[in-house]
Amino acid sequence: MLVDRFIPKPYTQKVDVAQVRHRAPSNIALVKYWGKKEGQLPMNPSISFTLTHSYTETVIEIAPRTDFTTSFQIDFYFDETPKDNFLPKIETFFTRIRNYLPFLRDYYFIVRTHNSFPHSSGIASSASGMAALAMCLMKIERLFVPEMSELYFYEKASFLARLGSGSACRSITGSVVIWGEHPAVADSSDFYGVPIGDVHEVFDTYQDAILLIDKGQKPVSSSMGHRLMQGHPYAEARFVQARQHIAQLKDILREGDLLAFTSLVESEALSLHAMMMTSDPYYLLMRPNTLAAIEQIWYYRMSTQVPVCFTLDAGANIHLLYPHSYHKEVENFIEQTLRKYCQDGEVIHDQVGS
Numbered sequence: 001m002l003v004d005r006f007i008p009k010p011y012t013q014k015v016d017v018a019q020v021r022h023r024a025p026s027n028i029a030l031v032k033y034w035g036k037k038e039g040q041l042p043m044n045p046s047i048s049f050t051l052t053h054s055y056t057e058t059v060i061e062i063a064p065r066t067d068f069t070t071s072f073q074i075d076f077y078f079d080e081t082p083k084d085n086f087l088p089k090i091e092t093f094f095t096r097i098r099n100y101l102p103f104l105r106d107y108y109f110i111v112r113t114h115n116s117f118p119h120s121s122g123i124a125s126s127a128s129g130m131a132a133l134a135m136c137l138m139k140i141e142r143l144f145v146p147e148m149s150e151l152y153f154y155e156k157a158s159f160l161a162r163l164g165s166g167s168a169c170r171s172i173t174g175s176v177v178i179w180g181e182h183p184a185v186a187d188s189s190d191f192y193g194v195p196i197g198d199v200h201e202v203f204d205t206y207q208d209a210i211l212l213i214d215k216g217q218k219p220v221s222s223s224m225g226h227r228l229m230q231g232h233p234y235a236e237a238r239f240v241q242a243r244q245h246i247a248q249l250k251d252i253l254r255e256g257d258l259l260a261f262t263s264l265v266e267s268e269a270l271s272l273h274a275m276m277m278t279s280d281p282y283y284l285l286m287r288p289n290t291l292a293a294i295e296q297i298w299y300y301r302m303s304t305q306v307p308v309c310f311t312l313d314a315g316a317n318i319h320l321l322y323p324h325s326y327h328k329e330v331e332n333f334i335e336q337t338l339r340k341y342c343q344d345g346e347v348i349h350d351q352v353g354s
Contacts, residue, residue: 008100011103020060020140022132022136025128025174027048028051029048029313030249030268031268032046033179046167046242049175049206052354055115055116057113058114058133058136060110062108065108071105072094072104072109073109077112097137100160113132126165127167128171134160134164138157172193174354179192196253199254206351207321208349211338213287214315215343215344218285225276234278238275245268248264262307265309265311308330
């Protein structure tokens, strides 16, 4: 099987203690993945922009294990504070990947992590968090296997990150990444993210202003939303639409067609929320201020011809996407019109990165 190549041969190098660090960015999906199969595999491919300023930084220290009463020996700190309630998720992740990283059984792990963005901000912290963790673990494995190739290193890191959080596999490299096999993209895979080349320069510095409409806990988690795609009456039509959009977006990104980009990206965002509103049970994650801000964005674009558009993840907050050349105009639009729709007036400014 394809995944068997990520099971290492017996290590020849010895490691006693080590410390590694990695900073992994979040990402924002342009074509959304919604619904997954067993093994954290997507029901449809997706494409995302890698962000720059919204990241998780993780440090891992390892030393020989002293306690063998549990499956793994881990201490976890978030913002320098012990967070035992995070440990079950880390342990589940370690359980899923232990055959691919056999050293996990032999060491005591101290994991310290920090996000550059506030909690519940509508930024995919599971993506950046699991990507940073996977990259740290791969940096440790490279100490055991120093001859490891760069391609193998990043593919395996993305493969491991996916087993922690599906979208995390798109936060290993950048700046435009596809996850999910699709005939339009050579070497694309359901098992890890693959960078897309041949992208027009306008997208190299594309801006993402995140409007924090609602910073509260979502009433329905993304994990539950993915499960509700099983047996969804419109699931197959949605998967067909997503695959069509992948092929179209690849051409749009190459050509720099901003009008077509706007139409496709907004359609994807609304399709995602339409799946939520037509599932069983149905639910709604957009808030009144989400809709009010969207209408203002549409009116502003129509009246000014500024190529600004929105996308949404599984929540109420809006990602406002636009070319860097319109930075001043859009920032003024945010200040004069959109900030009032944000909780506590909060906006996070980010851009495409790697």
